[in-house]
Amino acid sequence: MCEINRxxxxxxxxxxxxxxxxxxFRSVYEGLEHxxxxxxxxxxxxFRYVGWSPACERATGISSAHILGxxxxxxxxxxxxxxxxxxxxxSYEDCLRFGDEPKWWFTTLNPLRDCRGRIxxxxxTTVDIxxxxxAEMQLQEKEQFLRCIYDGCNNSxxxxxxxDSGEFRLAGxxxxxxxxxxxxxxxxxxxxxxxxxxxxxxxxxxxxxDCIAKGTVIxxxxxxxxxxxxxxxxxxxxxIRDNTGKIxxxxxTVTEITELKKTQSQLQAKATELEAALxxxxxxxxxxxxxxxxxxxxxxxxxxxHEINNPTSFIFGNLDFAQEYTKNLFDLIKLYQKSYxxxxxxxxxxxxxxxxxxxxxxxxxxxxxMQVGAERIIKIVSSLRTFAHMDEAEYKKVDIHxxxxxxxxxxxxxxxxxxxxxxxxxxxxxxxxxxxxxxAGQLNQVFMNILLNAIDALDEAQIAHPKIVIKTSMTTENLxxxxxxxxxxxxxxxxxKKLFNLFFTTKPVGKGTGMGLxxxxxxxxxxxxxxxxxxxxxxxxATFIIKIPQNVET
Numbered sequence: 113m114c115e116i117n118r119x120x121x122x123x124x125x126x127x128x129x130x131x132x133x134x135x136x137f138r139s140v141y142e143g144l145e146h147x148x149x150x151x152x153x154x155x156x157x158x159f160r161y162v163g164w165s166p167a168c169e170r171a172t173g174i175s176s177a178h179i180l181g182x183x184x185x186x187x188x189x190x191x192x193x194x195x196x197x198x199x200x201x202x203s204y205e206d207c208l209r210f211g212d213e214p215k216w217w218f219t220t221l222n223p224l225r226d227c228r229g230r231i232x233x234x235x236x237t238t239v240d241i242x243x244x245x246x247a248e249m250q251l252q253e254k255e256q257f258l259r260c261i262y263d264g265c266n267n268s269x270x271x272x273x274x275x276d277s278g279e280f281r282l283a284g285x286x287x288x289x290x291x292x293x294x295x296x297x298x299x300x301x302x303x304x305x306x307x308x309x310x311x312x313x314x315x316x317x318x319x320x321x322d323c324i325a326k327g328t329v330i331x332x333x334x335x336x337x338x339x340x341x342x343x344x345x346x347x348x349x350x351x352i353r354d355n356t357g358k359i360x361x362x363x364x365t366v367t368e369i370t371e372l373k374k375t376q377s378q379l380q381a382k383a384t385e386l387e388a389a390l391x392x393x394x395x396x397x398x399x400x401x402x403x404x405x406x407x408x409x410x411x412x413x414x415x416x417x418h419e420i421n422n423p424t425s426f427i428f429g430n431l432d433f434a435q436e437y438t439k440n441l442f443d444l445i446k447l448y449q450k451s452y453x454x455x456x457x458x459x460x461x462x463x464x465x466x467x468x469x470x471x472x473x474x475x476x477x478x479x480x481x482m483q484v485g486a487e488r489i490i491k492i493v494s495s496l497r498t499f500a501h502m503d504e505a506e507y508k509k510v511d512i513h514x515x516x517x518x519x520x521x522x523x524x525x526x527x528x529x530x531x532x533x534x535x536x537x538x539x540x541x542x543x544x545x546x547x548x549x550x551x552a553g554q555l556n557q558v559f560m561n562i563l564l565n566a567i568d569a570l571d572e573a574q575i576a577h578p579k580i581v582i583k584t585s586m587t588t589e590n591l592x593x594x595x596x597x598x599x600x601x602x603x604x605x606x607x608x609k610k611l612f613n614l615f616f617t618t619k620p621v622g623k624g625t626g627m628g629l630x631x632x633x634x635x636x637x638x639x640x641x642x643x644x645x646x647x648x649x650x651x652x653x654a655t656f657i658i659k660i661p662q663n664v665e666t
Contacts, residue, residue, distance in 0.1 A: 141163075141165055142165060142166050144165065144167055145167060146167055146237055146238065146239055147165055147167040147168035147170075147171045147172070147237070147238050148163070148165040148167065148168065148235070148236070148237050149161060149163055149164055149165065149168055149235075149236045149238070150162050150163025150164075150233060150234070150235050150236070151163075151184065151192060151233065151234040151235075151236065152232065152233055153192075153196060153231055153232050153233060153234065156193070156196070157189070157193055158183070159183060159184055159189065159192050159234070160181055160182060160183050160184075161179050161180055161181065161182055161183075161184065162180060162181070162233075163180075163235075164176035164179050164180055171210075171238075171240060172210040172211075173210055173211055174210060187206065187208070188206065188208070191204055191206070191219070191221065192221065192234055195221040195223055195234055196223065196231055196234070199223060199231065200223065201220060201221060201222045201223070202220070202221050203218065203219065203220045203221075204218075204219055205217070205218050205219075205241065205245070206219065207245075215240055215242045216240070216241045216242045216244075216245040217238045217239065217240060217241065218238065218239045218241045219236055219237070219238040219239075220236065220237050220238075221234050221235070221236050222234070222235045222236075222237075266288060267288060267365050267366060267367050267368075268285070268286065268288050268289035268292050268293075268345065268364075268365070268366035268367075268368070269285070269286040269288070269289060269363070269364070269365050269366075270282065270284065270285045270286070270289050270363075270364045270366070271283040271284040271285075271361060271362070271363050271364075272304065272320065272361065272362045272363075272364065273360065273361055274320075274324065274359055274360050274361060274362060279303055279304075280303070280304045280316075280317060280320050280362075281301055281302065281303055281304070282299055282300060282301065282302055282304065282307060283300065283301075283361065284300065285299070285300075289366070292338070292343065292366075292368065293336065293338060293343075294338055294339070304316055304317060304320075305317065308336060312336060312337070315334065316334065319332055319334065319347070319349065320349070320362055323349040323351055323362060324351060324359050324362075327351060327359070328351070329348060329349065329350050329351075330348070330349050331346065331347065331348045331349075332346075332347055333345070333346055333347070333369070334347055335373075342370070343368065343370050344368070344369045344370045344372070344373040345366035345367060345368050345369060345370075346366065346367045346369050347364055347365070347366045348364065348365050348366075349362050349363075349364050350362065350363045350364070350365075420489060424486055424489045427482070427486050431479060431482060431483045431486065434479055435476070435479050435483075438475055438476065438479065439476075442472050445468070445472070492521065492522070507549065507550070507551055508549065508550075508552055509547050509548065509549050510547065510548065510550060510552040510555075511545075511547055512545055512548065512555075512584060512592060512594065513542050513545065513584065515552060515555060515556045515559060516540075516559055516582060516584075516594075518556065519556055519559040519560050519563060520538060520563070522560070523560070523563055523564070523567065526564075526567050527567070530571065532571070532574050533570065533571055533574055533578060534576065534577065534578060535578075536567065536570055536578045536579060536580060537577065537578070537579040537580070538579070538580050538582065539579060539580070539581045539582070540582050541581065541582065541583040541584070542582075542583075542584050543583075543584050543585045543586065545584055545586065545592060546662055548592055548660070548662045548663065549662070549663045550640055550660065551635070551639050551640065554635045554639060555635070555640070555660075557631070557632070557635065558632040558635050558636060558644075558658065559594075559596075561628035561629060561631070561632045562596045562629075562632065562656045563580070563596060564628065565628065565629065565656075566580050566596060566597075566598040566600070566654070566656075567580075569598050569600035569601065569653075569654065570598055570599075570600050572600065572601065573599075573600040573601045575599065575600070577599075578598070578599065578600070579598070579599055580596065580597070580598050581595075581596075581597045581598075582594070582595070582596050582597075583595045583597075587659060590661075590662070591642070591659045591660060591661055591662075592658075592659065592660050592661070592662060593657065593658070593659050594657070594658040594659075595655055595656065595657045595658070596655070596656050596658075597653060597654070597655040597656075598653050598654055599653040600653050600654065601650065601651065601653075602648045602649050602650045602651050602652045602653055602654055603646065603648040603649075603650070603654050604649075604650050605649075608646055608648060611629050611646055612629055612630050612633040612644070613630060632644060636658055636660065640660040640661070641660070641661055642658060642659050642660035642661065643657075643658070643659045644656065644657070644658050644659075645657050
């Protein structure tokens with residue numbers, strides 16, 4: 113049998129077409145970039161090389177003269193035997209050493225048969241895949257490294273496939289995640305909603321959709337229920353894109369924070385308890401301050417009322433006598449003037465010096481003014497006693513309107529015209545109300561606080577016609593309703609939320625403690641089982657509405 117590397121001896125002339133075909137195959141054999149070799153089959157396990165293309169020589173560094181006629185090595189011989197016994201083409205990868213460095217080859221063997229169907233020759237083509245195999249081995253090493261991290265990590269790791277249908281299917285979980293969730297290999301490929309249920313599954317899917325919408329890493333807290341226990345985790349989702357930029361997979365890492373959440377919950381409970389305790393302490397302290405203030409105020413009012421009342425009563429009681437005596441003296445002077453038309457010079461000079469006619473006209477008016485002033489002082493003293501309800505029981509039956517009027521009397525100086533504001537008009541829309549049982553002194557303190565706030569608001573507004581409207585009525589629930597409204601600048605919603613908070617004030621430092629409205633709220637809600645609310649919006653004034661039952665349970 114001839115060697116492939118030499119043209120066969122021609123015993124008779126070949127036809128032109130056959131020669132062209134032979135030359136074509138020779139050019140392919142010698143010009144092909146990939147190595148080609150030919151092996152003759154001498155027996156079931158006996159072979160020898162009869163063809164070794166130039167590409168083989170270049171790839172292996174072995175000349176055809178060196179290898180032709182020689183048997184293959186045992187390493188490659190087993191593949192030749194396999195192809196011979198199988199009777200069909202086979203492909204395989206093998207590592208062979210030609211020179212110093214081993215190389216990987218991908219080889220395809222094709223059996224050739226004679227006219228009797230016997231395989232007499234094997235033709236092999238091979239490709240150097242060393243670079244690919246090295247890359248594959250590096251990739252495999254990386255995969256093994258990542259697998260060690262994946263399965264050995266204390267954090268849960270999961271992989272979710274993003275389907276075109278909008279569903280999410282679990283593609284993988286590491287050992288920690290499987291233990292945490294109680295998963296087995298059967299969960300792989302399952303729909304997320306099917307795994308966690310419609311409720312939890314919908315929440316999980318929403319987080320996945322958020323990650324896809326943002327197209328970047330997101331971190332969030334979530335929990336799942338395993339064996340009736342909530343397991344909390346801090347989850348980080350990483351979107352993975354294909355070569356078109358489409359997100360086709362999500363990789364999540366979860367740090368379990370169940371114990372941290374329990375600790376936070378306990379701390380929150382403790383903080384709530386401390387906040388309640390501090391609120392209670394502040395409330396108690398405020399009540400003590402208010403009680404002390406009211407007691408001090410009551411003692412002060414009682415003392416002032418007593419000290420003012422005595423001299424005022426003395427003055428008021430003697431004004432009638434003074435007016436009577438003055439009248440008598442003026443009558444006497446007039447009689448003298450009629451009887452002595454021309455008084456002596458010394459008397460006439462005295463009359464001119466003291467302006468007797470002016471005195472006789474002005475003195476009665478002075479006495480009248482003194483009487484009006486004394487009456488005003490007596491009224492203020494009465495209002496003070498009514499406002500503070502001194503020398504009376506704390507809980508008693510009162511007329512709400514008397515309390516409102518006494519408060520307005522005490523604030524009369526604030527209602528008058530000021531340098532930057534006109535006089536405040538007070539409109540009283542009083543309905544017929546029953547006598548109620550309440551803590552009268554404290555209720556009057558509420559009226560005082562609300563009216564003072566209304567006056568302060570009108571001072572700030574500086575409008576042309578400031579007014580305060582006080583309206584009383586009975587509600588359908590048989591409650592006493594007192595509303596106090598002003599036409600000032602109003603109060604925004606943000607401030608309204610804080611009006612009844614202790615020590616909250618919009619006034620500058622030194623202008624208020626922020627205790628008036630919170631104390632008023634406590635007096636109405638806690639002492640009188642009622643309600644106190646503020647209705648306002650910027651530019652439309654403010655209305656404070658008090659509602660209390662007719663009989664307050666003590």
